[in-house]
Amino acid sequence: MAAGSLRGLVSSDSKDQLRFITCGSVDDGKSTLIGRLLHDSKLIYEDQLQELARDSVEHGTTGDEIDFALLVDGLEAEREQGITIDVAYRFFTTPRRSFVVADTPGHEQYTRNMATGASNAHLAVILIDARKGVLVQTRRHSFICSLLGIRHVIVAVNKIDLVDYGREVFDRIAGDYVAFASTLGFTSIVAIPISARYGDNVTRQSNNTDWYHGPCLLDHLESIDVQSQTADLPFRFPVQWVNRPNLDFRGYAGTVASGSIAVGDEIIVAESGRHSRVKQIVTYDGELARTEAGDAVTITLADEIDISRGDILAKPTERPEVADQFAAHVIWMDQEAMVPGRSYVLRIGTQSIASGSITAIKYKIDVNTGAHLAARTLTLNEIGFCNIAVALPATFDAYEANRRTGSFIVIDRYTNRTVGAGMIVFPLRRAANIAWQPLSVGKTERAALKHQRPCIVWFTGLSGAGKSTIANLVDQRLFAMSHHTVLLDGDNLRHGLNRDLGFTEADRVENIRRAGEVAKLMLDSGLIVICSFISPYKGERDMVRDLVGDGEFIEVFVDTPIDECVRRDPKGLYTKARSGKIKNFTGIDAPYEAPSAPDVHLKTLGQEPEQLADLVLNCLVTRGIIVLL
């Protein structure tokens, strides 16, 4: 083939990519539509068609005709059940554009998958069954698309053949949609009457709808301008990786999230506020004078300043937010419910935040109606508007202003599952405005006066394991040695400070959070703080450990087998729990997560409390907390 004729075949420089999502429920014909787009744009190969014809006979729902839905339902389970259960990505291309389609299920229980598909899409094709019109699910799909920042919508009124290609039906549905979507902030809404099964107005104008003069679906997908102008936004460069091949080169590798920057421009590191100038913009293909949103480059600076993964470079005149508290929409994605106060790992851009927690759920949102409801926790597929606190200040923008720097994911510390996704709405100034009151007399001075090193000795274990007995002995011995101590007991705290709390997971987390904060205040006053709490979750024990300095938290695991605790049953609680009179009882119908590496591990079987208390005191000696005289 001559090179000249090839030039017409390969993509032109201006060919770009559009990523869109299709939303619709099982019966709306979503998979059929995608199959049809692929087929009519000649992107299905003959061997795939043959396979499809075979499958249509075996699993199909369209009688003797080819069932295009089977092209896109990939997993065995889906093909067997005729439903889509996960996000699938499809690809097709025309001379003008290449398309990536996120095909997601539309049921309420798959909100998580729809959000996933929408997160990288710039446009949504929302299917409506012409016979049914705008339904609750249409509202749900539109709301999620809007929340995830999609600004362009195509309303595909499908199965128009089944309403005799009726214009009135189409006009009514289009009108209904535009009316209800007015609050969702879409920039463009285009309604198109289609039949995915027969191809009307999918890739070519249909003769059956001569009253419709708008574009067919593919034409519109090819021509719509969805460039969200990310190059015009303020410059943001999240540093991904520090490139140091030798002592003479130190470059910051990353992808420009928004805006643009040129060699010589002044930049700041958002969090530290340090200044420098761009020295080089390095790429494998040569140095650039300027770089903009979407480019993966390596930037070197004129000055040696401390920058690492997670830092964001910006221009001094257009700074992102830096705060340790913010308000955000959070979509919960895990079977295990979100618990306010629990410590999670957050990833915001390239920043990995070791500890963040939801401090308050202002409300949760009914995805079908948009109504705000009160909530104490978020379960799978629920969306809440929450306050979030992170251990160290994070750099971000509002999601509405910048999708790349305003989004985050929530990861469970122990299972490492991605349990939530968030979109930041605004920073909370309360933390910023309440500066720490400098105290003239500090922990060290207070402790020195008492001739001791303060610490928290935290006893954890099942109910009836012997925590309080041993803690009490330790307290007596320390007191006898003239140490200044205090004993915080779970039961006692529940009579006062924590009397509003029950025994659900959320309340247990809050119980420990408060106990931890109180213990910390007492630690700061120079005391040896002895705490006795079942504290069943690793997460909360670690949260308390993180509150205080290195070596100030000593975890004592009072390890008594459950059978022995039941046998002892000093408070008669196991008997009640077993007969169902107490709910959420640790070890019976609520879990206990044993410490994997406690500072002191007390195996109580066959031991006297005095011996066990000695072990704890020995640990305090070896840690240099106390001195045996």
Next chain:
Amino acid sequence: MKYITKPEARRLPRHLRRLEAESIEIMRDVVAEFRKPVLLYSIGKDSSVMLHLAQKAFYPAKIPFPLMHVDTTWKFREMISFRDQTARRLGIDLIVYVNQEGIERRINPIVSGSALHTQVMKTDALKQALDLYGFDAAFGGARRDEERSRAKERIFSFRSPGHVWDPRNQRPELWNLFNTRIRQGETMRVFPVSNWTELDVWEYIMLEKIPIVPLYFAKERPVVHRNGTLIMVDDERLPLAPNEMPELKMIRFRTLGCYPLSGAIESDAATIEDVVAEMLIARFSERQGRLIDSDEGASMEKKKREGYF
């Protein structure tokens, strides 16, 4: 100082620039977050693209991870010489791993059949190699457009101990925020070219002038007809039926694997430009020539669950 002043002046179309940047971002994330990554190098065109992207991602540094080839000992001879030449050209560590137990058991694609051969010499071998070297992240060149079950694969594909993939329990992937956290014994497979299509790959190879194995280009090669496919007689190990005579035909390959399992296509496309032109009018998918996928409908999903790429 010489600058490329206008981004438009680059030869790549915008959609390929976007795909390239996305892949580079993924590779950098892996190097920043994992202890010991490796690039699984299959010598095919997708691997060649991955290698090229890795050079770009870490420039001016050298590629900060080794290549590993799981060798079934049945690859085309030209693939092996291309592999060794590539490692030398880039000055990069190359690990070649062969499942010795499989060799001792005389597993091969001809007598053992493609399913057992793939299981022992590819899937088991890959798992053994990853465990042996303690790699915690492995780059693969799989694309979502290749096959139905791959369309739902994550870019960061989590594997529990034993390299098990559970399609019903995958981590959701939103925006460009990948969850890279794993525990001891768990690993991650990472697919930086997930969102590329076969055509994107070919166009990119052409525009970036990326070296690929010559088997992708048409040439007269000795072949025999078997079950409707053309099998190249690459060495004397391929047993011939008494009346079977290899004949010379102008052929090339769209995908490469073990030579007795790779179907050739008749073609005159001898240059990369010809190949791209042929791609644009192709009527069959690239996997059609790949015998290991057609054993049964959901076979790729099944293989993946067992730890195959």
